[in-house]
Amino acid sequence: MVTTSSRSAGPRAQPAASAQAGLLEAVPFACALFSAGGALLAGNARYREEFGELAEHAQREALLALLHAGGEDEAREVRAPHSGRWYALHWGRAEHQGAPAQVLTAIDISERIETLDSHKTRQEKLLFTSRLMSVGEMAATLAHELNQPLAAIMNYLNGSLRLVEQAGGPVQVERALQAARTQAEHASAVIARVREFVRAREPRRDAHDLGQIAATVLELLRLEAERLQLRIDLGLPAQLAPVFADRVMIEQVLLNLVKNAIEAMRDIPTARRELRIDARMNLDEQIEVRVSDRGAGLSPAEQDQLFSPFFTTKTDGLGIGLAICRSIVEYHQGRLFFEPREGGGSVFGFTLPRYEARA
Ligand SMILES: Nc1ncnc2c1ncn2[C@@H]1O[C@H](COP(=O)(O)OP(=O)(O)OP(=O)(O)O)[C@@H](O)[C@H]1O
Ligand SMILES: [Mg+2]
Incomplete structure (x- = not known):
């Protein structure tokens, strides 16, 4: 009482x-x-x-x-x-x-609630990753189904080219056939990469040179960059330490960032279309990669939503590019970040551990 x-x-x-x-x-x-x-x-x-x-x-x-x-x-x-x-x-x-x-x-009970919350976010992330896995499986099926007809197309094109060459022309047909073959080869290469990506879904981390990763990515986007008459500058020190990473995954990250940068410069005058890829060792002795463009940049409201899945301002966008980048970078114990670029435009960057400092 x-x-x-x-x-x-x-x-x-x-x-x-x-x-x-x-x-x-x-x-x-x-x-x-x-x-x-x-x-x-x-x-x-x-x-x-x-x-x-x-x-x-x-x-x-x-x-x-x-x-x-x-x-x-x-x-x-x-x-x-x-x-x-x-x-x-x-x-x-x-x-x-x-x-x-x-x-x-x-x-x-704040601590218990916080633990529950962080569990929930982790679960949501997992769910998201598993959805990505299903996308990967779909891609694998597609790649498999497309491979056969593509191989047949290549065969027909090679056969036709031989016939035209033997007949000595007409030269326009020969050129058209060659152009068609280049496109078909490109399509095959894309499919081969998709298959490799799906196979490599179990991440394999090793020592990798960022220069090579950047070269692969730029090769994939070369056509698009040429079409937009876009200047690409590379600032990669020759002696940059290798990163501890899954190569295909980091290529995927860089590809998404460079693609976004290119897309951000579609509507600006050609003379200003300038893209930079820089890498350096930062003060924490991690490797930091930065992709800079001269696009319109981002409003504060856009910055808030930037990394959420399905946020897009593009009519043809899915809004998953950056969300994937973030999952991958965080999986590598790195950080994905955005900052405005001096003189206009955006900088998207990420950090990766050095191979020498791997946990
Ligand atoms: N370099 C950039 N400059 C300006 N805005 C950008 C840049 N990168 C991303 N954004 C903004 O962030 C949004 C989300 O980007 P994200 O890559 O996740 O999706 P997306 O490019 O719209 O579609 P996709 O899934 O095909 O990549 C974009 O729609 C755009 O509004
Ligand atoms: Mg994108």
């Missing part, structure tokens, strides 16, 4: 008076006694510390309304708006000077 002198009731929680002061103070979390009418009779130091600054702390109904906590029969988990901390609220019945009263306990 809890009894208290009526002097301790007041608009601000007073230290619990007399006998039950010790009782309330002994409770290791925020604890307060309310009259049947809902007025605060006493609160322990923890209660005053955590809720004392709220005007509502001395009135049960006001406090419950503020915390969106419902009636006192319910045990609830609530977030205190003034501190952002989470509490498990519990009401117990007591008696105060022969009249019914209620004891509120508020246990701080």
